[in-house]
Each structure stands twice: as C-alpha cells, then as structure tokens.
Amino acid sequence: MDLDILRTFVAAADAGQFQEAAAELAVTQQAVSKRIAALERDVGVRLFTRTPRGAELTIDGQAFLPHARELLRVAERAVASVRTGRRPLRVDMIASRSAASGLMRAFHRAYPEIDLDVVMLFDIEKAVAAIRSGAIDASFRAVAMPGRPLPEDIESVRVLDEPLQLLIGPAHALASARSVTIAQLTGHRIWMPGLAPGTEWAAYYDDLVAEFGLTIEATGPNFGSDALLDTIADTPALATFMGGKTRLVWPADHGLRRIPVTDPVPVYPHSLLWHRDNPHPALATLRAHLAATAAGHGAAGTWTPDWVIPR
Amino acid sequence: MDLDILRTFVAAADAGQFQEAAAELAVTQQAVSKRIAALERDVGVRLFTRTPRGAELTIDGQAFLPHARELLRVAERAVASVRTGRRPLRVDMIASRSAASGLMRAFHRAYPEIDLDVVMLFDIEKAVAAIRSGAIDASFRAVAMPGRPLPEDIESVRVLDEPLQLLIGPAHALASARSVTIAQLTGHRIWMPGLAPGTEWAAYYDDLVAEFGLTIEATGPNFGSDALLDTIADTPALATFMGGKTRLVWPADHGLRRIPVTDPVPVYPHSLLWHRDNPHPALATLRAHLAATAAGHGAAGTWTPDWVIPR
DNA sequence: TATGGAGACAACCGTTGGTTGTGGCCGGGT
DNA sequence: ACCCGGCCACAACCAACGGTTGTCTCCATA
Structure with missing residues (x-):
C-alpha cells in the first residue's frame, strides 16, 4: 500500500x-x-x-x-520527526526504561501537544557531540565523569537520583531479604554485561566498586535485557544492578526479585544536558517542568561518585 | 512512501x-x-x-x-476496519455531530480498547439493510416511522432523546429570547435543506409541522452544515432546527444563537438498532453500556411523533 | 432525443523496483 | 601478516507497474 x-x-x-x-x-x-x-x-x-x-x-x-x-x-x-526545521523535541537517555523515561512520560502527560522523540546514544561523549551538532536537543546523563568536564556551551541541571536495586533470581542466597546493605554484597558475584570502559556508566560502577569493595563482572556482550534477565533468573549465584525506577516487563514466572540496597543507597544521578544556545521552545518548557517537579536528589544516606555535579 | x-x-x-x-x-x-x-x-x-x-x-x-x-x-x-471477520464495531448514526456521537464518545472513553468505526447512512431503510447484511453492527435511528415497522430480526432500544433547539442569526427577531415556545414559532420561516421525503427524519419533521402548525421549507440541496450556518447567520428571517447536543464548530464571529424550544420540548428520539443474531462481542458491551448510562427519554413535557417506540 | 460530464477499459510506453553478478571494506582466525 | 568470510554498494539487465492518450458506455439534464 x-x-x-x-x-x-x-x-x-x-x-x-x-x-x-x-x-x-x-x-x-x-x-x-x-x-x-x-x-x-x-x-x-x-x-x-x-x-x-x-x-x-x-x-x-x-x-x-x-x-x-x-x-x-x-x-x-x-x-x-527527521526533517530539519521545526521538529519534535529530541531527547537522549541512557536506557528506554530508566528513570528519565518516567520523567519524559510525566512531561508528555503534562504537555501532550509537544511532540517528543526519544533516542538512546552510546555514552556521554556521543550525547554531548549530538547536542552540539543539534542532532538532539537534550540528554539525560550522569555528569561529569573524570577527565570529561562539560564543555562550556553545554548546560546541565541535576533532575533525578535513581536508587539502584539488586536484581536476583529466586534461588539466590539473598532472595528472601527485604533489603540488603552494600556491605552484604561483598563477595557476591554481580554481573553487568556490556559495561564499556570509557563511558560514564562504567565510570559510575568503577567508583562503586572502588568505594565499597564489590565484585562486578562486565564479561560478555550485552545481548539485551531479556537475555540478561533470563540468565539472572536461572543462576543462583548471579545478581545484577538495575535502576529502581525501571519498569520491567518479563514473564510472570521468572520469579525475579528486586531488593533495595541501603547503607548508603547508591543512586544513579540523572542530569538534564542541553546546549546553551538551543532555541527549541519545547526545551524551555521541559526545563521549567523538570524544575517544578524536581524531587529528591542529593538526599542524605545516598551515595554517588564524587565527580557528580552536586546540584 | x-x-x-x-x-x-x-x-x-x-x-x-x-x-x-x-x-x-x-x-x-x-x-x-x-x-x-x-x-x-x-x-x-x-x-x-x-x-x-x-x-x-x-x-x-x-x-x-x-x-x-x-x-x-x-x-x-x-x-x-474493512476486512471481514474480526473487525471494529461499526455503527451508523444520523449525523456526525448528533447526540449519538456523544454516546459513542462516552463509550469509547469507557472502553478505549474497543475499536470503533462510525458511518453515516442515508436513512433508516439503508441502515436496516446494512444491519441485515452485516455491513454495520448497530445504528442510532428514530423508529419506527409509519409504514416501516422494524423487521422481526432487528431489535431496538430507545437510548436518548435529543431536545431540538432553534438556530438563528444575530439579526433574527427571536435572537434575544432565552427560550421560545413552539407556539411562538408559528409564522417564522424554518429552513431545513436536504429534508428528503421517505426518510425517518423527514417523517419526524412532517409530524412536527402537522402537530404544531409550523412552516418548514425543505427547498434546495444540502450543501453541508457550514453553508447552512453561513446562510442562517446572515439571514434575519431564517431559522433552522438543530439537535441540542450538537457540538458546533463555527467561526466565533458568526454570532449564531441556539434557543431552547419549550411547551412542549420537541425531542429527537435515538434508538439503538441491531440484528438479533449479531455475535460481535463489542455489540453486547455497547448495549450494556447504554443500558447502564441511559438517561432521560420519554420525559414529561417532551414531544415525539406517536409512531416512536415508547421505551 | 441530443448533449455533456463522469468513470471504465484498452493500448502504449517510460520508469520503477526487482534480480544476478561483482567489488570494496573491515574484523577475526590462522 | 595474511587470508577468509560476512556484509553492503554499485552496475547491468529485465519484468512489471503506473502513468498517459484515446475511446466507449452510462445516465441526468435540457
């Protein structure tokens, strides 16, 4: 047709x-x-x-x-959506089911008339390049990783801290825990395939490992969250980290458990990045919306790497 | 593309x-x-x-x-929507902006997962034929006009009475009235182009004329509601009838007025018609929904032709 | 009855969109 | 270091599609 x-x-x-x-x-x-x-x-x-x-x-x-x-x-x-000129607001985020996705959904509910496009770039470096080139209008990322200070023409504001949770299968030793402390995780195998050196998310987990003496295996390619979930569900000794705001869609019989982590709560810091000179009207609306609805970041009892821009 | x-x-x-x-x-x-x-x-x-x-x-x-x-x-x-077999519920109504449209919008809000298609057939005769052939699943129509009793395989239930209103321009003699009685309409020119003999809506207005001694001109072809509204707005001596639930979209400067009619209130009776043997599951849902939300028909102080099925 | 306007059908033809064949590029295995 | 294999692009070829012109039928209207 x-x-x-x-x-x-x-x-x-x-x-x-x-x-x-x-x-x-x-x-x-x-x-x-x-x-x-x-x-x-x-x-x-x-x-x-x-x-x-x-x-x-x-x-x-x-x-x-x-x-x-x-x-x-x-x-x-x-x-x-791809024509240059007046086009939808194009926003990058680290993952389609991250907390940033929830923020954008709320924004869409508040302003349904604003057209949105969501893309997922590889890392902060690509995101900054895309923002500068105008390929995207904004990005939800953690900043600013060591050795990569934000360029002067990129502005940022911290918008949401997403607490990490432990994702484990029903046969895992911690499966019945209501919550676990970071100290309890010492010695447990935590698997995060696809953790690519040089990215801001790898830097985050590097700091987490260094600070609390955890063991994170980044071996193997990332075959997608479905494959990861399958493996976690079936392997008693394996756990992984997952954003606490992630909306999982998995077969009900997987038996996966999500366990909050405490003492302190490791949180993944999402900042909104944009170009100083970007004139897209919806960008101003988004910034105002996020400023008005911003909640809980930098709270006591949480942990982020020390390179994260505080506020 | x-x-x-x-x-x-x-x-x-x-x-x-x-x-x-x-x-x-x-x-x-x-x-x-x-x-x-x-x-x-x-x-x-x-x-x-x-x-x-x-x-x-x-x-x-x-x-x-x-x-x-x-x-x-x-x-x-x-x-x-046009494939035979499992397809959207297809409903006929007399006009896209009639009260039936409001009922279907409410139904859609209540059951957004049910696919709907709305069509507008010429008259009750075509509607009944379409219902029997399976081309449509249901129809909102006034029944049963003289000489056209409903066939035995067609069922019906009265679902909504739509009060008629007078639609007039700003220069009309009744323009400043809060409401008018039917008796006051005697002698005024009421124009309803496109009123086609042999249809159930023509029969309705025929009875209205006969009962209250009104003057309705059906001359000229119907060039659409926009053209009708234009003419009504510009012609001081001309009025027309319009369903009280009609959602008009017209330029704000038209200056058109909608005047309720009383003593009695002429109401246009919408009944839902369907085929006795139609198995479409959404049809049962629609009937249940209408039965549950049905409001105000056959109320005191209203008028319909005496051929209208009472309940 | 003649006329005109509207759609369908037929014949013709250029362009499109498919195929096969081939070459370049790059990563990984030997 | 080199070759192999996998993948995509380009070229040549051909059938089929989609457009045009020309013509016919049908029916409402004068």
Missing part, C-alpha cells in the same frame, strides 16, 4: 468524484481510477460506488476514510 | 543488518539496500550508518523508528 494511493483515496472521497481529485493531484482521471481500483484490490472491498456523475463512498469506504486520514497524519509526523 | 519500504526499514532496524532483514522479507540484500536508500532519499536524512558487519540506526533513524512502527500499526487497523 502506497501513501500516494491513500492521498488519492482521501481526495476522491472529499471531492465526491474522481475527475476533480485527479485535477487536484495533477494526474489524469484514469490514473485515479486505477489507483482506487488497486486500493480496492488491496483491501479486498469496494470503497466507492461509481455513478454517472461521480463516485460516493460505500459503507466500507466510510469506515476506511478516517483510518486513511489518520495514516496520512502519522506519516506527516514521521517525516517531520 | 510505500508501507513495504517502512516494513523493510523496521525489519532492518530490528535485525541490525540488511542481509537478515532481506531473508525475513524474502527478497535479496540488494533490494533492501535499494529500498532503504529510497527511503533515505525520501525523508532527506541518512537513517543507517553502514558498517562492514551490519547497519545501525543513526540518531535520525532512531527517532524515525517509532513513527514507522506506529504507521504500520495504523495501517493494520485501517485494513482491519
């Missing part, structure tokens, strides 16, 4: 005749006739009843029409 | 490489390469970065991907 054909269908439905639709679309009446016939062959029903002085929609045609319009609307938005 | 190309894009994005996507789609790798190149030419940005061992999404590609998926979802629904 071709969007041009849908445009033809809508034009013919609006005009009530093929001839006029053809004129609008700058093609011949025969072309319109063929396109409609092709569409009808495609969907398997007759969409117009042809009369000697025009063509009117059948019942099926009437039912199909709003769907066709919707399709064209969505197509327009899809193209707009 | 072609939906097949979008499917190719999504498949390639999911697979992370063109080769595998090509295998899934049962075409050659070269065809996928060409399609992606065409799509990129179409939207004007590069969607993939080609590497020697695959292709990964650019930032723009990431932003475009959810839109592409949405487009395919909408396309699927569009086709489903």
